[in-house]
Every structure is written in C-alpha cells, then in structure tokens.
Amino acid sequence: MTDDLVFYTHPMSRGRIVRWMLEEVGQPYRTEIMGFGTTTRQPGYLAINPMGKVPAIRHGDAVVTECAAILAYLADAFPGAGLAPPAGDRARGPYYRWLFFGAGPVEAAVVNSVLKVQVPDDPQMRGMVGYGSLEAVLDTLEGAVSQTEYLAGDRFSAADLYIGAHLGWGMQFGTIPKRPAFEAYAGRLYARPAAVRAREIDDALIAEQRAATPQA
Known part of the structure; x- marks a missing residue:
C-alpha cells in the first residue's frame, strides 16, 4: 500500500x-x-x-x-x-458539532434559499426541515463566531476552516449577508498563510483555463 x-x-x-x-x-x-x-x-x-x-x-x-x-x-x-482536538478532549464535541452544522443546516438552508425553495408555513411541515429557516441558521452561526475566536477550543481547527469557507464564499457571492461578525471571523481565517496559498493556487489554475479557452 x-x-x-x-x-x-x-x-x-x-x-x-x-x-x-x-x-x-x-x-x-x-x-x-x-x-x-x-x-x-x-x-x-x-x-x-x-x-x-x-x-x-x-x-x-x-x-x-x-x-x-x-x-x-x-x-x-x-x-x-x-487541526482537530485530540481524541478524548471535550473540545471534540463542538468540533464535530460545527463541522456537521456546516455540512447539514448551513449547506441546505443556503442552497434552498438560492433556489427559492419555499418551506410551507405549517408547523408540522416546517418541523420536517432540519435547518428550520435560513435566518435561524445565520443567527446561530453569528452567535457562535461572536463569542469566541475559534469554534472548538482555543485554537484553529478544521471546523473553523469549513465554517469560515462557507461564510467567505457566501458573502462573496451574496448568498449569505455580510454581518459584521461574519466578516470579522472569515477575515481572520482567510488571512492565514495556508488560505492565501490555496487561493493563489486555484486562482492561477482558473487563469490558465481561461487563457486556454478559445475566444469567440
């Protein structure tokens, strides 16, 4: 292997x-x-x-x-x-929580909003929607990133990367509103050297693809 x-x-x-x-x-x-x-x-x-x-x-x-x-x-x-709290560390709880909050409620709520999917205004039907509402998701995120520098313990983790990427991407393309707490949180994370390197690599690849595409 x-x-x-x-x-x-x-x-x-x-x-x-x-x-x-x-x-x-x-x-x-x-x-x-x-x-x-x-x-x-x-x-x-x-x-x-x-x-x-x-x-x-x-x-x-x-x-x-x-x-x-x-x-x-x-x-x-x-x-x-x-990039993750050690096994057995109680910070593992919020680490998993926010990773899967991003993969579940955040992803679903934002995509449904972009697609203009309307949840029926019926308590029983609304209860079937795991994220509740986009506003509830965003308010929950705002509360989390406003209270502490990092989401799981006292250092940056993959949970911060995932939530920060969702917020940064969403604010860039207008699918998530630019709340001050979101801008401050994502701004700190996007300034990390690894984040800068990653953007430079992918942006260079996009430029190469565009240069190789025949112009009409």
Missing part, C-alpha cells in the same frame, strides 16, 4: 475548501484537475466517486468524498498539523 495523497478537484468548485485544508496539513499531495461533465464522468473517476462530483481524495487505499468528511479525515490522518 502506498501513502500517496491524491486530490481530485476543479478550481471553481468546493474543492477550494479542501485545497485550503491540504495547505494547512502541509503534506505532499498530487492534484488531478477534473472537468465538469467530462473527466468526472469517465469510468476511472466514477470508481472514485460514483456521483461524478468533486472534490475527492485518495490516501493510499482510503477514498473520501464530501468536504466535511475529507476535512475530518485529513485532520485525523495528520494529527501533527493540530
């Missing part, structure tokens, strides 16, 4: 979150740039992710998809990077 770390992504996808995590981890990795609807639909990649979506990673024999799962896996696979 090889311990090679392979990253499957596209520079204009959620893979930007994983790129940031990989830069924080600081271990060598190889990037495979995938094309939407082209190389992501080929048999070789469908064996990695049958949904034909990016990002994904392969670490030796382990294949992981879904951003939150990839972040959690990398944090545990490379504990020396200090």
Whole structure:
C-alpha cells in the first residue's frame, strides 16, 4: 500500500475548501484537475466517486468524498498539523458539532434559499426541515463566531476552516449577508498563510483555463 495523497478537484468548485485544508496539513499531495461533465464522468473517476462530483481524495487505499468528511479525515490522518482536538478532549464535541452544522443546516438552508425553495408555513411541515429557516441558521452561526475566536477550543481547527469557507464564499457571492461578525471571523481565517496559498493556487489554475479557452 502506498501513502500517496491524491486530490481530485476543479478550481471553481468546493474543492477550494479542501485545497485550503491540504495547505494547512502541509503534506505532499498530487492534484488531478477534473472537468465538469467530462473527466468526472469517465469510468476511472466514477470508481472514485460514483456521483461524478468533486472534490475527492485518495490516501493510499482510503477514498473520501464530501468536504466535511475529507476535512475530518485529513485532520485525523495528520494529527501533527493540530487541526482537530485530540481524541478524548471535550473540545471534540463542538468540533464535530460545527463541522456537521456546516455540512447539514448551513449547506441546505443556503442552497434552498438560492433556489427559492419555499418551506410551507405549517408547523408540522416546517418541523420536517432540519435547518428550520435560513435566518435561524445565520443567527446561530453569528452567535457562535461572536463569542469566541475559534469554534472548538482555543485554537484553529478544521471546523473553523469549513465554517469560515462557507461564510467567505457566501458573502462573496451574496448568498449569505455580510454581518459584521461574519466578516470579522472569515477575515481572520482567510488571512492565514495556508488560505492565501490555496487561493493563489486555484486562482492561477482558473487563469490558465481561461487563457486556454478559445475566444469567440
């Protein structure tokens, strides 16, 4: 078994979150740039992710998809990077809480809002919606990032990276409002050297793709 770390992504996808995590981890990795609807639909990649979506990673024999799962896996696979509270530490509770809050309520609420999905104004029907409402999700996040510098203990973790990436991306494209607490929190995280490196790498890849595209 090889311990090679392979990253499957596209520079204009959620893979930007994983790129940031990989830069924080600081271990060598190889990037495979995938094309939407082209190389992501080929048999070789469908064996990695049958949904034909990016990002994904392969670490030796382990294949992981879904951003939150990839972040959690990398944090545990490379504990020396200090991106997750140690096993047994009570900070592990809020660490998992906010990772999965991002993957569940935040993702669902924001996407449904963009798609203009209306939840029926009926208590029984509304109770079936795990996130309740977009406003409830945003208020919960604002309370969390306003109370402490980091979400899980006294240091930066993969949970901060994931929530910070959601907030930064959402505010950039107008799917999450620019509340002062969100701007302050995401601004601190986006200034981290690994975050800057990750953006530079993906932005350079986007520029290369655009330069290679024939102009009409």
